[in-house]
Amino acid sequence: QEFVTVLVRDPRTQKEDSWHSYIDYEIFIHTNSMCFTRKTSCVRRRFREFVWLRQRLQSNAALMQLPELPSKTPFFNMNNPHHVDHRRQGLQEFLEKILQDALLLSDSRLHLFLQTQLSPEDMEACVSGQTKYSVADAIHKFASLNRRFPIEDEERKEGKNNADCDSESSSSRLRPSDDSISCGCKASPASEES
DSSP states (O other), X not given: OOOEEEEEEEEEEXXXXXXXXXXXXXXXXXXXXXXXXXXXXXXXXXXXXHHHHHHHHHHHSXXXXXXXXXXXXXXXXXXXXXXXXXXXXXXXXXXXXXTTOHHHHTOHHHHHHHHOOOOHHHHHHHHTTOSSSOHHHHHHHHHHHOOSOHHHHHHHHHHHHHOOOOOOGGGTTOOOOSOBOTTSOBOOOGGGOO
């Protein structure tokens, strides 16, 4: 039986500049679903990116009512662990509900959101065919840069030894962040968003 496990965890404060900070969250996916290019993945996303994802999914599924995100309160305090954990739980519940819907699972933006560190602008460009790489290329390229999962690293090495035709030229223009996070995920660059 197919399953998709999603965890939103490990909130971290990121400095945008000397005056602004934000919190991003690790999104961990483990699945055996045929809908997913990679069976395990780990990316970091901030609340603003969840808002973007919900808007895009809603515009593509106009007749269905999507689950709500946790409310964006003006009193949200990044230094208050209760506020941060409440938002984390809400984001996880949002993704759990989204991942149960076959129509939403067919949206490439959702897969790029969950399995790459591309910015919203780059995800839009990829989905609309304005990049030299496909959605699958983007996901494979990010996974090859992400060292969190040793099992997948071994599978990839074995695959390259057996069939040395894995060309990365089509996805060489991907721009992952250089800001490594200790879990092996990449942090979203602050320059991605205004």
